[in-house]
Amino acid sequence: MNIKKNRNEKPDLLIVGAGPVGCVIAERAAKIKNWSCLIVEKRNHIAGNCYDEINKKGLRIHKYGPHYMRFKKRKIFDYVSNFTKWIKGNYIVKSSVKGELYPIPINLDTIEKFFNKKFKSSKEAKNFINTLKIRKKKIKNSEDFILSKLGKDIYENFYKNYTIKQWGIHPKNLNKSVVGRLPIRFNRDPYYVNQKLKVMPKKGYAHLFKNMIKNKKIKVLLNTSYEKIKNNISPSIATIYTGPPDVFFNYKYGKLNWRSLDFKFKTLKKNKIQECVQINFPNENKFTRKVEIKHVTKQKSKYSTISYEFPKSKGDPYYPVNNKKNSILFKKYKKLIKKMENKNIYFEGRLASYRYLNMDEVIECALNLFNKLKKKYK
Ligand code: FAD
């Protein structure tokens, strides 16, 4: 669509970003309120960081890192199920430490193998780990968190260097919630996530989100940044912005830090390359993890693709950096964000709210925002 020709474009909603949040808001607004929605997306595809595509060998790859869908709440699962069929998502991750593979999250098998012990019960393992814990009066950061739960040996072999590589920051200087994302288990549950509802969209994420925005009231402009069109398109109801807040406010208070990744893909003529979908490398190599997504897409092929993730500080914003500096800075932006609601501009999503959110969580946020808009603009 040519922007100049559409100077007078007046959708009810202008939505910035065709990621999960943008697609959910558009779907609800078009279906429930019959509002016309224009989504502008600076990339050449929809689905945000969940985007997947088929490569030259016919294999589905996750372009921006592995996306393991899981749902904390059944009602969010039910909503997304309107747009896709599912296959099971039994994600298994291992960590390579001193040449051996160990289950991640840390579980009873990891503890037994690493310490070369056998425990008759979870309780026995807990008692053993209790002798290793380093007690802290106050858990101030990611280092304190793991030392106080698992002790020094596990911290140093499984967490410390992975975290330094992933964030370019020592765990002492990261909020405890960063490493706290991973469960710690004293049972033999081998799966990466705790949720029972763990599923993969049968035909992938791009297909799911394409289905979601099929409504005729929804238009999408790809390869179009908000900055390029904001003076030409004014929505009659509201703007939903899902990009980074510092960019929106032209870095008024300075830059928020984001962590980014380089993905290197390699396809081999092999049914399977590694024993599970993800292998983490805390201590060796420049990459953090190797992902063979075929383990969870369950495609049948003579080929398989593996991706290597190299963390970096510049590039597309993937992870908000949860430390003191950014939390102070974001609080300042948050005040501006709140004020923008008076101008009918709303911020939502992982980038816009500068929160380390999973897909089910941002979908829930988007549904909540839609309910708020629905009540406000009748
Ligand atoms: P995004 O998906 O980031 O979409 C925002 C869109 O807005 C982007 O397409 C962007 O190009 C566009 N945009 C931004 N600014 C502008 C602008 N100015 N103009 C036009 N367009 C703009 N979640 C899980 O549940 N499970 C996982 O296993 C998982 N793994 C992940 C692995 C990685 C490496 C990453 C980075 C994230 C992972 N996530 C995972 C999180 C998941 O990607 C996010 O929760 C989800 O994509 C957030 O949706 P969103 O709509 O808020 O933002």
Ligand code: UDP
């Ligand atoms: N982490 C770690 N070792 C691992 C896996 C994770 O130290 O083997 C830490 C690391 O700081 C990481 C955080 O836990 O950034 C969260 O891990 P998760 O696997 O949830 O990261 P994501 O999939 O979001 O990149």
